[in-house]
Amino acid sequence: MRLVDIKDLTVSFPQTEGLVQAVRGLTLHVAPGESLGIVGESGSGKSVTCMAVLRLLREPPARIAAERLELAGVDMRKADRRQLASMRGSVAAMIFQDPMTAFDPVFTIGHQIAETIRAHRAVSKSEAMAEAEDLLARVRIKAPKAVLQSYPHQLSGGMLQRAMIAMALSSRPQILFADEPTTALDVTIQAQILQLIKEIQAEYGMGLIMVTHDLGVVAETVDRVVVMYGGRVMEEGPVQEIFDAAAHPYTQALLGSIPGRVAGRQRLTEIKGASPNPAHPPSGCPFHPRCPVAEPRCAAEVPALAPFAPARAAACWRVA
Ligand SMILES: Nc1ncnc2c1ncn2[C@@H]1O[C@H](COP(=O)(O)OP(=O)(O)OP(=O)(O)O)[C@@H](O)[C@H]1O
Numbered sequence: 001m002r003l004v005d006i007k008d009l010t011v012s013f014p015q016t017e018g019l020v021q022a023v024r025g026l027t028l029h030v031a032p033g034e035s036l037g038i039v040g041e042s043g044s045g046k047s048v049t050c051m052a053v054l055r056l057l058r059e060p061p062a063r064i065a066a067e068r069l070e071l072a073g074v075d076m077r078k079a080d081r082r083q084l085a086s087m088r089g090s091v092a093a094m095i096f097q098d099p100m101t102a103f104d105p106v107f108t109i110g111h112q113i114a115e116t117i118r119a120h121r122a123v124s125k126s127e128a129m130a131e132a133e134d135l136l137a138r139v140r141i142k143a144p145k146a147v148l149q150s151y152p153h154q155l156s157g158g159m160l161q162r163a164m165i166a167m168a169l170s171s172r173p174q175i176l177f178a179d180e181p182t183t184a185l186d187v188t189i190q191a192q193i194l195q196l197i198k199e200i201q202a203e204y205g206m207g208l209i210m211v212t213h214d215l216g217v218v219a220e221t222v223d224r225v226v227v228m229y230g231g232r233v234m235e236e237g238p239v240q241e242i243f244d245a246a247a248h249p250y251t252q253a254l255l256g257s258i259p260g261r262v263a264g265r266q267r268l269t270e271i272k273g274a275s276p277n278p279a280h281p282p283s284g285c286p287f288h289p290r291c292p293v294a295e296p297r298c299a300a301e302v303p304a305l306a307p308f309a310p311a312r313a314a315a316c317w318r319v320a
């Protein structure tokens with residue numbers, strides 16, 4: 001079974017300047033317990049993809065179409081409100097860049113985690129509170145009792161991020177969506193939080209989708225990576241293989257942009273040329289206007305994401 005199974009997903013938003021095509025025919029999957037990184041420049045459609053599969057986008061304005069959009073075997077296109085609520089609670093959880101958005105400022109952290117637990121399982125208030133304390137300890141918060149009684153604004157960014165992870169874990173999800181979970185934090189705390197996510201993923205046997213700009217983050221936390229550009233998947237494969245021998249010119253450009261490709265966590269630096277305007281995407285391969293090795297065919301026809309080696313695929317006419 002696939003935990004996440006997306007085939008040919010398209011997400012667009014009608015805007016005055018035209019139809020913004022945020023995701024254009026995206027296919028990806030995650031197996032139970034697997035960790036997948038989604039990387040790509042700003043605006044490539046990473047967040048929209050995650051929100052679409054969790055059905056967190058407002059529709060309208062968002063328009064979602066897919067041949068398949070499944071979470072743990074459930075067709076998310078057909079799920080009604082109740083099913084969606086239960087999927088988001090019990091099957092999937094999401095952590096965001098800004099932990100403030102996950103918490104209500106007027107309630108204590110303990111109250112909010114306990115309420116989430118009680119929304120999923122029939123336990124008493126005191127049992128839920130004890131479990132919340134346990135979860136806070138699990139995300140390596142040193143004074144969990146004090147944090148239980150704190151309000152969100154009383155915690156530092158790193159603490160709040162940990163508390164958000166605890167809250168996400170409280171529903172015991174099969175898959176965790178982490179959308180740029182550490183970019184707001186300083187580098188040392190970033191490393192600690194990533195390590196924590198990785199450990200907890202292994203401990204819970206949970207699937208993970210880690211969305212990031214940062215190839216360093218990907219290298220350290222996931223098994224497999226999907227490289228997105230202009231709302232499409234350009235390349236996918238095991239992390240190490242992609243780092244060692246990227247097949248797609250876009251991925252090569254991304255990797256080339258990392259000075260020395262050492263362990264540091266550089267942001268992706270700019271590749272020459274502008275990223276595509278989602279309201280007026282280029283014909284053919286979205287990367288062709290910036291591609292150093294583009295051929296006439298690349299402007300005319302969209303290359304499909306095609307397997308070329310075990311566990312690897314690329315959407316490029318030059319890779320066969
Ligand atoms: N609600 C919306 N209405 C209109 N356009 C949107 C909406 N949400 C996203 N978009 C557009 O869809 C495209 C993809 O956005 P998305 O947020 O998925 O990018 P991203 O890859 O997550 O980028 P970042 O790395 O900056 O977070 C962008 O062009 C964005 O402007």
Ligand SMILES: [Mg+2]
Pocket residue numbers: 046047048179
């Ligand atoms: Mg995003």
